[in-house]
Each structure stands twice: as structure tokens, then as C-alpha cells.
Amino acid sequence: MPLNIQSLTPMMQQYMEIKAGVPEHILFYRLGDFYEMFYEDAVVASKALDLVLTSRNAGGGMKAPLCGIPYHSAQGYIAKLIKKGFTIAICEQVEDPKLAKNLVKREVVKIVTQGTLIDEDLLSKSQNNYLACLAAEKDGYSLSYCDLSTFYLRSSFYGLEEEEELKEELAILMPSELLVEKGLPFKASKIIDKPELSTKLFDTFLKVSPEEGTLHSLSALFEYILETQFILPNTAFDYAFITREDFMRLDSTLYAHLELFETLISKQKKGSLLGLLDRCSTPMGSRLLFQWMQKPLQNIPSIKKRLDLVQFFYENPELIGILEKELTGVYDLERLISKLVFGHIMPKDVRKITASLEAIPKILQNLALLNHPELLTGLKEFPELWQHLDDTLLQEPAATIADGGVISAKNFPELQEVLYLLEHGSSLLLELEAQEKEKTGIKNLKIRYNRVFGYFIEVTNSNLAMVPDRYIRKQTLVGSERYFTEALKELELKILSAEEEQKILERDIYEKLVEEVKTHGQDLLELSKALAILDTSLSLARIARENNYVRPHIEQGKTLELKNSRHPVIEALQGRENFIANDLFMDENEHFFIITGPNMAGKSTYLRQVALITLMAHMGSFV
Known part of the structure; x- marks a missing residue:
């Protein structure tokens, strides 16, 4: 790193100031269509990603080591760095370069760590990605863990004498990232200071009273989410405080030897119990099945409620195939809503939400005979939202909103006009040219264009006497004169600004659309939970019929x-x-x-x- 910051170019000074705030992370510094890395970050990243290491002028006669990646393909590079144990600070341009008076303003907008990933392309579709936190409490420890990509959050308490049980729980959960309070005897991804209780957060994000949620590990989780995501979600987590009495007590060795999730030798899902039972049609269903297997219930009424739903489909086998087919049209709603809430949703993701909502009416129609209030409460239609999304988005929108090509113009007259100009600008100019020829009688009148003068009407010297007073002289040449009219000037402005106007209009429409979907975020999460239960139950019912299984009889006792x-x-x-x-x-x-x-x-x-x-x-x- 350079010692004399003042000798650097303004851009490199900005980079150094931002980097000073995130020294432990690799900084992805947005520069146009690329994320650039400089100095030590460039050296480390170029080796980890097998990129060419080059350099650029940093000012003061110094060169800065440099490597870069295209921003539109950054996810693949992020995944590689995360897998190798690095964390990344994403620094974006937070103002329009065209409007910036000096250097474009840039800020870190999020920190990417293994435990805070929310993009489904970087995660296992069938397993949760847990961020966990351990903190000291009076007479014991609290453990809280969440999956930011699904809003799944759980907490539990362990007495001082239950340290081994706590270690077993961590071995079973296999969190991607573990925060541990300083001084506790547990291996950690990151050591944290004693967290302060943030009780004001509990009612908003957990829908519980402060008395129910006053755990230091919960406070620390929220602090870390804010620290890395720079926002807290406006959607409540699926939260529960659990006790060891709620579930069967199993240890990680048992999971391995029973080959519940993978085989002992090949470490493959195929050949395991999960490989047998998972016939789910959606990622949400597969993750829920994994959770059910990971924590079998002890509560008999809860077990019977699950069995009742499986039995309904077991006894109505014609519904299994029909509903499975409908569920194949449902995308990973949980993770799509997470991207929505955290501000990382792309147009293709909104189209996936639209397609998922389209499947709900047929699913509900086929569940008309089902008597399961809890499931049906979450399974509700969003006809107005679906219609608005379907009418507003193109069927195959562009990857990003930056360059347009996302919004259907049929309900937006202003956008229709802009797109018409983009598509028919040349014909409109020819039409105006023909009108001027007819009005003036100048048969060889031409409308031309160059980069310096823009669009103009060119009239040869032999026809100058026929030029009307409304023509405004623009340029004099040896053999001709160049003019413009108010009509031509107006059309020129529309044509030249149409592309930029399209981007502005589409961005405005898209942002309003995303905000509207956000208002339904909580209900959409409830829908995704209900779909997961439905999908998991269908999978278990199909396997039961195919393999001639029977409903177990469970009652309290020792038999x-x-x-x-x-x-x-x-x-x-x-x-x-x-x-x-x-x-x-x-x-x-x-x-x-x-x-x-x-x-x-x-x-x-x-x-x-x-x-x-x-x-x-x-x-x-x-x-």
C-alpha cells in the first residue's frame, strides 16, 4: 500500500478511503462494467481466481497492482472466493456517472460471507445455509441460527453442564459461519464481543415480545446482519425458541452411521434415506424434508398432524401426480423473497415470482377436499399482484434493469412512444422529409445527420429562394445551406434521448413494481412455507404408496x-x-x-x- 495517500489520483484516494473501512475483506470496487481489485487484494484474488495481474497508474509515479472481473458475471467469482474462505465487500457506484460533477460517489453496499449468502445460485437447493451465533447467558449459553436466504431462525438455551450437547448440536447443524462470544470454549468463524441486548428489534423481526427474545445470541445475529447487509429486513423471520424436549435426541455420529443424508463411503445423497424420501418438486420442499429428518418430533399431536396430511394424499393418489406437476412451475419462493427484501432481486427473479403465483389457483382447486386449515391459510392466491406483474414484465426480461428491455409497454403510453421512436426513428425522419418536400416544393431537400450538428435539412444553392421563413440557418457550405425547424429539433431531441428515456422510464416502473411486491413479502413467505409442507407431504405419500408403507401408530409409552x-x-x-x-x-x-x-x-x-x-x-x- 502507498504511504503517501495525497499523491494518489482522486479515484485511488477514494479507493483507499473505502478500503480502510473494510480491511479484512477483499474489496470489489465498481468501475463501469467491472469490479476492480487493487494492491494486496489484487494479488490475493488473482491467485485465487486465476486472473491476470496487471497494474494501473495510481498517481505520484506509482503503479497499483490490479485485477478485475465483469460485474454481470461476478457471482461465479464470488462463489470461488467464498469457498476458499475469503469474504468480500461489494462497493457500488451510488450515483449516476452522467450526473456526477466530479468523482462518482461509491459506497460499500454489502459484505458477502459464507453465512450471509442469499443467492440461490451460490447455495445448495436442498439444504439451509446457517449463520449461527453462540453467546453466554446467565447459567448457560444461547445458540441462535438463521438462514438469511429463507428467513428461518431458531434459538435454544443450554445449561453450563450441557456443553457437550451444544457441541453435538453444532455438529448436526453444520453452520456455514459461526460467531462466538469472546472467551467461550468453542471453535469459531469469527470471535465477537459481548453483544448488547437489542430488545427493540424483537417485536419487529421476530413477532415476539422482548421478554421472549432477550437472548444475547439473537442480538448478535441481528447486529451482524446489519453489519454485513447494511439493512435489516422489513419482513419478520420464521422464528421459534426450541427445547431439547421438542425433538428426538440424536447425535452426529448416529446421522452418519444411519446414512440419513449421505452414504458413509461415497458421501453421496443417492443410497441414503434422504435420497430415497426426497421426491420433492421444489427446493423449499427438499429443505423442509431435510429439516424434518434432522430433527424428528417428540410431540405426538404434531407428528399426527403431519401424518394426517400424508395420509390424505396416500388415500387420494390421483392428486399426487397432478399437484406434483403444478409444483414444478413453482420456483424457490423463499430465496426469491429474501433477494427481494435485501434489495438484490433481478428482473428474471420477479418473473419467477410471477410464474410461481400463476400456479397457485390450480393447486388450490385440486385441494378443495382437503381439511387442513393451517396449510390452507398459507396457501392463498394473489390474483391482482399476479396480473400486475404479468402485465408489467416482459416474458423474457433482460438480465438487469440497467439497459432496459424489462418492461412491457402495453400499459405505459409514454414508454410506447419512446420504444416507437427507437424502432421507427428513421421512418419518422423520412416522413418529415417528405412533408417538407411537399410543403416547400424543393424536390432534392434532404434531412441528414452528423455528430457535430445533429439532424439538419440540407438545401442546395439553386433552391434557396424556395426556403420558407420558418427554416433556421444552421450552417453554410459552398454548394448548400443547412437548416433546422422546430419540428425537426423536437424530433431530434426525442430520437437522441429515446434510449436514455427508455432506461429511465423502465427503471422507474420496475422500482415501483418491486416496492409493491415487497408489501406482500410476509404473505409470500407464508405461501412458500405452505407450499413446502404440501410438497414434502406429497413426496412422503408417493414413496409410501410405491413401497407399500403403512401409517405408524404412535402413542405415549415405552413400547x-x-x-x-x-x-x-x-x-x-x-x-x-x-x-x-x-x-x-x-x-x-x-x-x-x-x-x-x-x-x-x-x-x-x-x-x-x-x-x-x-x-x-x-x-x-x-x-
């Missing part, structure tokens, strides 16, 4: 009885005819068995099968 049970994954891989079903009965009197037999006789298969069936029942699946 486990299985009749003709089979290992769900092995049966699916080898065929039901090749698997011998077996029974089990255990209660408080007979609660310990020793299984004997030769190698490869199926002892471990039997043990795993009992565990998997129990887990499936508690997550709300047929078995």
Missing part, C-alpha cells in the same frame, strides 16, 4: 412394536422380493436384546432398520 418391518433403503436398492421382513417387540420389561449370527447375516441391517423406521415415524412419514 416399540414392528410387524413385517423392512430396511427402507436396502429394500429400495435390492427390490422388495429380495428382502425378508422381520418383527420386533420391546417394552419396559423387555428392553435389551443381544443379536447373534454369522458375519454378513444382517445384524447391523436389522439394527439400522429399527432406528430408521423409528426416525421416519417421528418425522411424520409412513414406514
Whole structure:
């Protein structure tokens, strides 16, 4: 880094001032159509991204190491840097370069870290991306974790004697980023100071009273979100405080050995229980199924509520295929709404929201016989919003709003006029030329253009006597005179400004459209949650029918009885005819068995099968 900042060019001085505020991050400095990196950032990024390292004049006879990437393809480069452990500060031009009197104003608009990613292209479609925080509380610790891309947020409390259980919970959650209060005995992505309680945030973002939400880890999460995103969402999180009594107590070793989410050897989803059960049509459904498997329920009424919905579709198999087909038209609404709320939504994303809303009426029509108030409350139509979106956006909008090509002009007369000028400017000039020839009688009159004088009417010297008084002289040449009229000047202004006017008009319409969608953000999130429950239930119902599963009977007590049970994954891989079903009965009197037999006789298969069936029942699946 240069020692004498004052000797640098104004732009490099601006860069150094901004970089000083984000020293621990790689700074993506917006310069026209590129993000530029300088000095140490350029050296590090060029190696990590395999970019050419060059330099530019920094002022004072100094050269600044430089590398850059096109802004429209930045996501791929961001993904590579994040995977390699870097964090990125995005610095944008925050004023129109054409309106800037001096240097274009620039500001850091967000910090990108592994735990704050919200773009679906950078995330696993079927798993949450958790940002977690650990903080000390009176007599213990609080753990809060959220997925900013879906607004999923949970908190829990652990006593001082439950440190091992807390470590197990972290191993199960596998957060992408973990904030830990200074002094706590846990490995962290980032060490934070003791967070202050921000109780004023709880009612707005959690929809709970301050008394319910006074956890230091929650306050720290919100502080970090504000620190990295520079805004707090105007949409409430899907928040719950959970206890260990709510769910079955499982550890990370059990998840691995039961191959719930991936196989032990190949680390692939195929061959795992998740690979068997996940026939979801939407990313929201797949993520919810993952959550259900990760935390099987203990509460019997809640389990039965899930089973009731699966049973409805199990008993109405004709609906499964119909609804699955309709759900294929639904995009990842949760993550689209997150991009909307945090101000990163693109025109193609708004079109995806439009397409998703279009599918809802048919879904509801096919659920007419369903008696499930909780699900149907979230599943509601947005006919006016859908119509407005569909009428306003082009079917295939441009990637960004910057250059136009996003808005359909049919309901916007001013935009229609601008687009007509862009498309028919030449013909309008020829039309005006023909009118002037007829009015003046000058047969060789021409309307021409050059960059210096713009559009003009050219009349040869032999016809000067026929030039009307309304013609205003613009330039005199050896053999001709050049004129303009008020009509030509007005048309010239319209044609030359039409392209810029299109961008301005479309940007204004688009921004208003986005703001309108934001007003429905909370309801759209509720819709996405309901669609996820529907999708997950359909997946479990389809698997149950295909594999001849039955509804488990669950009641309070200490009895486990299985009749003709089979290992769900092995049966699916080898065929039901090749698997011998077996029974089990255990209660408080007979609660310990020793299984004997030769190698490869199926002892471990039997043990795993009992565990998997129990887990499936508690997550709300047929078995």
C-alpha cells in the first residue's frame, strides 16, 4: 500500500478511503462494467481466481497492482472466493456517472460471507445455509441460527453442564459461519464481543415480545446482519425458541452411521434415506424434508398432524401426480423473497415470482377436499399482484434493469412512444422529409445527420429562394445551406434521448413494481412455507404408496412394536422380493436384546432398520 495517500489520483484516494473501512475483506470496487481489485487484494484474488495481474497508474509515479472481473458475471467469482474462505465487500457506484460533477460517489453496499449468502445460485437447493451465533447467558449459553436466504431462525438455551450437547448440536447443524462470544470454549468463524441486548428489534423481526427474545445470541445475529447487509429486513423471520424436549435426541455420529443424508463411503445423497424420501418438486420442499429428518418430533399431536396430511394424499393418489406437476412451475419462493427484501432481486427473479403465483389457483382447486386449515391459510392466491406483474414484465426480461428491455409497454403510453421512436426513428425522419418536400416544393431537400450538428435539412444553392421563413440557418457550405425547424429539433431531441428515456422510464416502473411486491413479502413467505409442507407431504405419500408403507401408530409409552418391518433403503436398492421382513417387540420389561449370527447375516441391517423406521415415524412419514 502507498504511504503517501495525497499523491494518489482522486479515484485511488477514494479507493483507499473505502478500503480502510473494510480491511479484512477483499474489496470489489465498481468501475463501469467491472469490479476492480487493487494492491494486496489484487494479488490475493488473482491467485485465487486465476486472473491476470496487471497494474494501473495510481498517481505520484506509482503503479497499483490490479485485477478485475465483469460485474454481470461476478457471482461465479464470488462463489470461488467464498469457498476458499475469503469474504468480500461489494462497493457500488451510488450515483449516476452522467450526473456526477466530479468523482462518482461509491459506497460499500454489502459484505458477502459464507453465512450471509442469499443467492440461490451460490447455495445448495436442498439444504439451509446457517449463520449461527453462540453467546453466554446467565447459567448457560444461547445458540441462535438463521438462514438469511429463507428467513428461518431458531434459538435454544443450554445449561453450563450441557456443553457437550451444544457441541453435538453444532455438529448436526453444520453452520456455514459461526460467531462466538469472546472467551467461550468453542471453535469459531469469527470471535465477537459481548453483544448488547437489542430488545427493540424483537417485536419487529421476530413477532415476539422482548421478554421472549432477550437472548444475547439473537442480538448478535441481528447486529451482524446489519453489519454485513447494511439493512435489516422489513419482513419478520420464521422464528421459534426450541427445547431439547421438542425433538428426538440424536447425535452426529448416529446421522452418519444411519446414512440419513449421505452414504458413509461415497458421501453421496443417492443410497441414503434422504435420497430415497426426497421426491420433492421444489427446493423449499427438499429443505423442509431435510429439516424434518434432522430433527424428528417428540410431540405426538404434531407428528399426527403431519401424518394426517400424508395420509390424505396416500388415500387420494390421483392428486399426487397432478399437484406434483403444478409444483414444478413453482420456483424457490423463499430465496426469491429474501433477494427481494435485501434489495438484490433481478428482473428474471420477479418473473419467477410471477410464474410461481400463476400456479397457485390450480393447486388450490385440486385441494378443495382437503381439511387442513393451517396449510390452507398459507396457501392463498394473489390474483391482482399476479396480473400486475404479468402485465408489467416482459416474458423474457433482460438480465438487469440497467439497459432496459424489462418492461412491457402495453400499459405505459409514454414508454410506447419512446420504444416507437427507437424502432421507427428513421421512418419518422423520412416522413418529415417528405412533408417538407411537399410543403416547400424543393424536390432534392434532404434531412441528414452528423455528430457535430445533429439532424439538419440540407438545401442546395439553386433552391434557396424556395426556403420558407420558418427554416433556421444552421450552417453554410459552398454548394448548400443547412437548416433546422422546430419540428425537426423536437424530433431530434426525442430520437437522441429515446434510449436514455427508455432506461429511465423502465427503471422507474420496475422500482415501483418491486416496492409493491415487497408489501406482500410476509404473505409470500407464508405461501412458500405452505407450499413446502404440501410438497414434502406429497413426496412422503408417493414413496409410501410405491413401497407399500403403512401409517405408524404412535402413542405415549415405552413400547416399540414392528410387524413385517423392512430396511427402507436396502429394500429400495435390492427390490422388495429380495428382502425378508422381520418383527420386533420391546417394552419396559423387555428392553435389551443381544443379536447373534454369522458375519454378513444382517445384524447391523436389522439394527439400522429399527432406528430408521423409528426416525421416519417421528418425522411424520409412513414406514
